[in-house]
Amino acid sequence: MSSGNPLERRPVKLLIVDDSNIVRRRIERSQQFDDLQVVGTAANGLEALELARRTDPDLVTMDLTMPQMDGIECITQLVKLKPAVRILVISALADKATAVEAMERGANGFLNKPFSDRQLNEAITELMY
Amino acid sequence: MQSSGADRIRRLLTAGAGALLAALMALVLIVGFRLATRIRANVALLQHASLLEAYPAEVSQQLTALRERLGTLEYTGGVHQELADSVAGFDRSLAALERRPDVDPSVLRAVGHLWKAYTPVLAPVLAYSGEPYSDTDFGSSLSVSGKIYYTQVRRAELFAQGRAPALHRRLATLSAALQKRTSSAASRLRLLLSAGVLAVLLLGAAAAYLQLARSRGERAARAAEEQTRDILHTVREGLFLLDADYRIGAVWSQALNHLFGREDFAGLTFEELLHGKVSPATLATATKYIKLLWGERAHENLMKSINPLGQLEVMLDNGRGGKEAHFLQFNFHRVLGPKGVKHVLCTVADITPNVMLARELHAAQENANAQIDMMVSMLHSDPLQVGGFLDTASAGLKHVNAILKEPARSHAEFSSKLAGLSRELHSIKGEASALNLMSIAQRVHHLEDMVEELKGKSELTGNDFLPLVLKLDELLAHLRSVREMILRLSTLKDGASTSDGTLSTPVLRLPGTERPNGTVELATTLQGLARKLAEDHGKPFKLSLEGLEEVPVNYLPTVKDCLIQMLRNAAVHGIEPDAVRRAASKSATGQVRAQFRRVESGCELVFEDDGAGLSPEALKEAAVRKQLLTEEQAAELDNRSALALIFKPGFSTRAEVTMDAGRGAGMDVVAKSVYALGGRIGVSTHPGRFTRFKIALPAPSQTAVA
Numbered sequence: 001m002s003s004g005n006p007l008e009r010r011p012v013k014l015l016i017v018d019d020s021n022i023v024r025r026r027i028e029r030s031q032q033f034d035d036l037q038v039v040g041t042a043a044n045g046l047e048a049l050e051l052a053r054r055t056d057p058d059l060v061t062m063d064l065t066m067p068q069m070d071g072i073e074c075i076t077q078l079v080k081l082k083p084a085v086r087i088l089v090i091s092a093l094a095d096k097a098t099a100v101e102a103m104e105r106g107a108n109g110f111l112n113k114p115f116s117d118r119q120l121n122e123a124i125t126e127l128m129y
Numbered sequence: 130m131q132s133s134g135a136d137r138i139r140r141l142l143t144a145g146a147g148a149l150l151a152a153l154m155a156l157v158l159i160v161g162f163r164l165a166t167r168i169r170a171n172v173a174l175l176q177h178a179s180l181l182e183a184y185p186a187e188v189s190q191q192l193t194a195l196r197e198r199l200g201t202l203e204y205t206g207g208v209h210q211e212l213a214d215s216v217a218g219f220d221r222s223l224a225a226l227e228r229r230p231d232v233d234p235s236v237l238r239a240v241g242h243l244w245k246a247y248t249p250v251l252a253p254v255l256a257y258s259g260e261p262y263s264d265t266d267f268g269s270s271l272s273v274s275g276k277i278y279y280t281q282v283r284r285a286e287l288f289a290q291g292r293a294p295a296l297h298r299r300l301a302t303l304s305a306a307l308q309k310r311t312s313s314a315a316s317r318l319r320l321l322l323s324a325g326v327l328a329v330l331l332l333g334a335a336a337a338y339l340q341l342a343r344s345r346g347e348r349a350a351r352a353a354e355e356q357t358r359d360i361l362h363t364v365r366e367g368l369f370l371l372d373a374d375y376r377i378g379a380v381w382s383q384a385l386n387h388l389f390g391r392e393d394f395a396g397l398t399f400e401e402l403l404h405g406k407v408s409p410a411t412l413a414t415a416t417k418y419i420k421l422l423w424g425e426r427a428h429e430n431l432m433k434s435i436n437p438l439g440q441l442e443v444m445l446d447n448g449r450g451g452k453e454a455h456f457l458q459f460n461f462h463r464v465l466g467p468k469g470v471k472h473v474l475c476t477v478a479d480i481t482p483n484v485m486l487a488r489e490l491h492a493a494q495e496n497a498n499a500q501i502d503m504m505v506s507m508l509h510s511d512p513l514q515v516g517g518f519l520d521t522a523s524a525g526l527k528h529v530n531a532i533l534k535e536p537a538r539s540h541a542e543f544s545s546k547l548a549g550l551s552r553e554l555h556s557i558k559g560e561a562s563a564l565n566l567m568s569i570a571q572r573v574h575h576l577e578d579m580v581e582e583l584k585g586k587s588e589l590t591g592n593d594f595l596p597l598v599l600k601l602d603e604l605l606a607h608l609r610s611v612r613e614m615i616l617r618l619s620t621l622k623d624g625a626s627t628s629d630g631t632l633s634t635p636v637l638r639l640p641g642t643e644r645p646n647g648t649v650e651l652a653t654t655l656q657g658l659a660r661k662l663a664e665d666h667g668k669p670f671k672l673s674l675e676g677l678e679e680v681p682v683n684y685l686p687t688v689k690d691c692l693i694q695m696l697r698n699a700a701v702h703g704i705e706p707d708a709v710r711r712a713a714s715k716s717a718t719g720q721v722r723a724q725f726r727r728v729e730s731g732c733e734l735v736f737e738d739d740g741a742g743l744s745p746e747a748l749k750e751a752a753v754r755k756q757l758l759t760e761e762q763a764a765e766l767d768n769r770s771a772l773a774l775i776f777k778p779g780f781s782t783r784a785e786v787t788m789d790a791g792r793g794a795g796m797d798v799v800a801k802s803v804y805a806l807g808g809r810i811g812v813s814t815h816p817g818r819f820t821r822f823k824i825a826l827p828a829p830s831q832t833a834v835a
Contacts, residue, residue: 096437097414103427103435104417110435126428 011035012128015057017048017074018090019066023113027061027090030117036124045069049077057085059128062107064091064098072098072105079106086127090115136346143339150332157325164318167231171311174229177222178304181240184219185293185300188247191215192254192286199279202262202269213255219244226303231310236303243296250285257281367477370464375399375419378472388457388477390446399475406443415441422461423470429463436461440484456484499568503611506565507618514650515615518560519608521686522569525557526605533594533601543589548778550580550597552798559693563658569611572604648678651689655696659721662700670704670719670738672696676726681829687806688734691799692723695736695822698795703740703820713817715739731808731828737821743814745771755780772812776800 014036018024024041039055042048044066052060060078064071075087089102092113099110111123191212198205223241226232261275271279357380361368367385370378377394386392389402400416407415414437421427438459447453458480464472507515532549535542554577561570579600583593652674659672680688704710704719711717721738748771749763757777758766766774774780778797803810808826 096418096435096439097410099435100414100418100421100437103421103431109428109431126431 011037012059013037013039013055013057015039015048015051015055015060016041017043017045017060017066017071018063019043020063023063023090027120030120043067045071045074045077048074049081052078052082052085056082059086059088059124061088061090062102064089064093064102072101075102075105075107088123088127090120136343139339139343139346143336143343146332146335146339150329150336153325153328153332157321157328161318161321161325164314164321168311168314168318170229171231171307171314174226174232175304175307175311177225178300178307181219181222181226182297182300182304184215184222185289185296187215188212188219188251189286189289189293192282192289195254196279196282196286199261199271199275199282202271205261209255209257216247216251216255232303233306236299236306240296240299240303243292243299246292247285247289250281250288253281254278254285365478367475369394369475370472371399371419371475372472373423373470375416377402385477388445388479390448403443406445407441411437411441419461419473422463422473425469427463432461440480454481455479456481500610500614503566503568504614504618506567507611507615509565514654515564515566515611517650518564518566519612519615521560522557522608523605525553526601526608529553529601533598537591540589544584546594547580547584551577551584552778552801554580555795556690556694556798559690559697560654562661563654563693565657565661566611569604569607572600572607576600576604648680648685651680651685651692652677654689655692655723658693658696659700662697666700666704668700668704668706668719669717670700670721672721672723675722675724677723679725679727679732681732683829684732684806684826687802688725690802691734691824692736694795694799695723696721699736699738699740699820703738703742705741709741728825730825732826734824734826735821736824737819739819742816742818742820743772743775743812744816748772748774752777752780772814775812776810 012035016024016027016038018027018041021041021043024043028038028041036059039057040051042051046069048060048062049069051057062071062075062078066074071089071091075089078085078087086109087107088109088111089099089107090111090113091098091102094112102110109123109127111119115123191208195205195208195212198208223237223244227237227241257274257278259272259274259278261272261278262269263272263275361380361382364382365384367382367388369381369385372378375398377397377399379395381394385394394402399419400412403412403415418432418435418437422432436459438457441457441459443455443457444452445455456479458478460476462474462476463470464474466472529550532546532553535546537543537546554573558570558573558577561567561573576597579597583589583597586593655674656672659670663669677688699721704721705713705715707717710719719738719740722736724735726733745766745768749758749766752758752774753760753763757774757780775796776799780797800810803824803826806826808824810825811823812820813823814820
């Protein structure tokens with residue numbers, strides 16, 4: 001992963017998708033990587049797809065239960081739209097079946113709510129670096 | 130993998146040695162054959178050479194014999210012929226030698242030269258064919274040609290005697306050379322054969338060594354195999370490998386047989402392994418998860434964290450023809466090969482005892498927490514009150530038990546049974562929550578839930594009530610433990626220990642008469658309940674009580690039940706949330722008032738709140754919804770009758786059931802208990818202003834003890 005790392009040249013573009021603005025702000029604030037740049041926040045799947053189209057993110061943190069379009073559906077479409085994007089599911093749905101479903105649709109990582117800053121950073125590191 | 134590489138090398142070596150051996154043997158045979166052929170040819174040459182060697186002397190002797198015979202007039206034909214044969218033999222042998230390439234040509238040339246010199250002298254001798262003797266009467270004598278013949282023989286004899294040694298020498302040299310060549314070829318052949326034998330011996334030794342090494346390797350492989358088998362037999366976890374088609378490999382641990390009660394795992398897919406043992410949804414998730422394990426995105430840690438089979442409940446055969454729930458823990462480890470994931474190693478362990486232990490611990494923890502909660506709440510309440518409650522609750526539950534035991538056949542009988550249970554449980558719950566005994570209230574609530582569920586069933590049998598009986602037993606046991614706790618707490622509070630183990634002693638031992646205590650207790654209970662209700666529902670209100678000390682002792686239980694129920698109704702239905710109150714320009718704190726007084730006809734209990742009041746229309750709608758009335762009946766109902774709906778069994782306007790209201794067994798109970806004492810109950814209201822209940826009871830002296 002380190003060879004030809006594009007991350008050294010430009011920051012990782014992060015798109016945050018969560019219907020709770022508390023969680024959105026929490027993720028925004030907790031990221032401590034200098035080269036992580038939040039390019040957008042979305043409150044539902046439809047917004048997320050629209051923003052992904054415009055901002056071309058490298059990494060998306062994805063909630064699962066959201067109005068209008070839920071996370072699972074959003075992952076399915078996002079992977080079609082941006083095959084290279086890496087998706088970290090952050091959900092309060094703790095059951096393993098949901099996690100497996102999300103992974104099957106194309107998610108790359110899974111983090112349970114509530115999470116600590118350390119857990120979030122570790123999850124992002126494992127996915128991107 | 131290493132051992133198989135060494136094996137291959139060993140096999141290659143063996144094959145190479147074999148090929149080398151064959152090639153060497155072929156070489157030895159070919160070279161030996163050629164040497165032998167040459168030796169055979171040389172032996173033939175030697176024969177010729179030794180023949181040639183003899184000829185010069187023979188020719189000389191024959192010439193001498195011929196001359197002597199001519200001298201003595203003997204017959205010469207025989208010797209002449211022998212001489213001719215010798216000359217011809219010499220020519221033949223010489224020609225034979227000349228055709229051979231490996232004979233030294235210079236020696237042959239010299240021999241040929243010497244032999245050619247014989248020709249001029251020998252040719253006349255050999256050519257003679259006349260009669261050498263002439264017979265006369267005087268005897269025989271040499272004829273003329275005989276004399277010439279004699280001279281020629283004599284000349285040839287002299288020539289041959291002179292030349293024979295030189296020719297013989299040459300021929301001896303030739304013969305010696307041939308001899309030497311033959312013997313050197315023979316020694317080379319011997320050498321070759323010895324080398325061949327040596328090589329064969331060496332190769333044989335090498336082959337034997339390799340064979341030995343191979344058998345040693347095979348023994349090691351067999352030992353390793355045996356160890357693997359021992360491990361698989363002994364390990365307590367189920368172990369097996371899944372291939373890329375999610376099929377189980379050819380080996381697995383013995384424990385797997387015990388876990389799944391089968392032995393035919395080879396080639397079984399993971400899905401087939403779990404089929405019928407878990408729910409279809411779990412099976413689908415498991416199958417997806419297994420597929421993900423082969424993917425690139427599957428980090429070991431991530432996959433471990435989302436493993437849906439970490440604690441899988443499965444139904445397994447218990448060996449007695451039945452099924453038993455077990456908890457299995459599946460773990461997956463990917464086995465990587467040069468081309469990505471080669472296999473997935475699965476381990477399965479039966480963690481049922483661990484899970485059960487964890488559950489027991491959890492239950493014990495919950496229980497302990499509940500006990501602490503209860504202790505705390507009891508520390509805040511009067512043991513007398515709680516004791517009183519326990520007495521009424523026990524009596525109530527006995528009644529419940531009695532209802533449960535009532536025989537019933539028709540649906541109507543079952544329904545009335547359920548309605549009776551509902552009422553009884555509801556009032557126990559009310560009192561329990563009034564005293565903040567939540568552990569009891571929750572248990573009763575649960576029982577109520579079960580009763581409600583039964584109400585919804587169309588067909589009922591006696592068996593449907595069995596779970597209720599069990600739950601009731603549990604509740605009674607809980608009440609007993611609460612009693613014990615009270616006993617301990619009261620002795621703690623009094624600072625005096627009683628050796629008497631019964632509950633009633635410390636409670637009844639307290640000073641004071643029954644009556645004032647009962648009413649004081651009632652007031653405390655009600656205020657406690659009011660505070661709790663205000664807090665629970667977020668509706669601040671103030672309860673004022675008047676004249677409770679006037680309540681005759683035999684009315685006390687009924688008055689208490691009624692007040693608790695009405696207070697709960699007031700808190701849930703009557704008092705509005707403070708925002709609503711403020712909007713209606715009312716004081717933010719609600720007012721609830723209960724007044725008991727003696728009147729001419731007996732006693733009167735008034736209970737009112739300054740809340741939202743009752744809406745006849747809302748009551749009618751609720752009654753229709755509850756199917757207590759048809760829409761037509763509701764339309765015809767006047768306001769007064771509509772208000773009376775609240776006393777109907779099964780009526781409740783609250784859609785959602787809470788601990789405090791919504792069961793529809795509230796005012797119904799109140800009304801019933803009032804009627805039982807020969808009293809009356811009435812309600813008046815003004816929407817947005819108040820609700821007022823008025824209960825009239827006969828003078829206590831005229832009634833029988835309730």
